[in-house]
Amino acid sequence: AAYADHVGAHSLPQKLEAAAAYLTQVKGIESFSRPQVMRTVMASEGENFERDESLRNFARMIKDGKIVRNEQGMWGITENLGYRLEDRKTG
Numbered sequence: 001a002a003y004a005d006h007v008g009a010h011s012l013p014q015k016l017e018a019a020a021a022y023l024t025q026v027k028g029i030e031s032f033s034r035p036q037v038m039r040t041v042m043a044s045e046g047e048n049f050e051r052d053e054s055l056r057n058f059a060r061m062i063k064d065g066k067i068v069r070n071e072q073g074m075w076g077i078t079e080n081l082g083y084r085l086e087d088r089k090t091g
Contacts (some may be wrong), residue, residue, distance in 0.1 A: 003026060004018045004019070004022075004024045004044055005083050007021075009083065011049065012041075012053055012054060012057055012082060013060065013061075014058045014082070015041050015044065015045075016037060016041055016054065016057050016058060016061060017038035017061065017066060017082050017083055018063070018083045019037045019041050019074070020037055020066075020067055020081060021034065021077060021081060021082070022083075023036055023037065023040060024076070025077075025079050030076065031070050031072065031074035031075060031076045032056055032075055032076075033073060033075065034073055034075065036045055036047045037057075037058065037075075038046060038051070038054055038058070040083075041054060041083065061081075064080065065078055065080045066078055066081040066082075067081065076091035077083045085090060
């Protein structure tokens with residue numbers, strides 16, 4: 001929740017993108033599962049979490065080329081994803 005607020009992610013699609021960026025760029029997870037992204041958003045949304053809408057928006061991120069599936073069936077972010085930190089971890 002703090003990361004989404006920090007980067008200005010307010011809508012559900014923005015929060016999903018921010019969650020993918022957070023997992024990859026802050027937590028250092030090279031590839032992630034859909035449930036990891038959903039749990040990250042759910043933690044900030046609480047009882048307001050909309051599962052079906054979140055799944056639709058996750059599919060939209062795939063269609064828009066913001067995330068891609070690797071050979072292991074996990075997901076990774078692409079340059080099309082918003083909220084990229086550009087090597088913030090090294091600085």
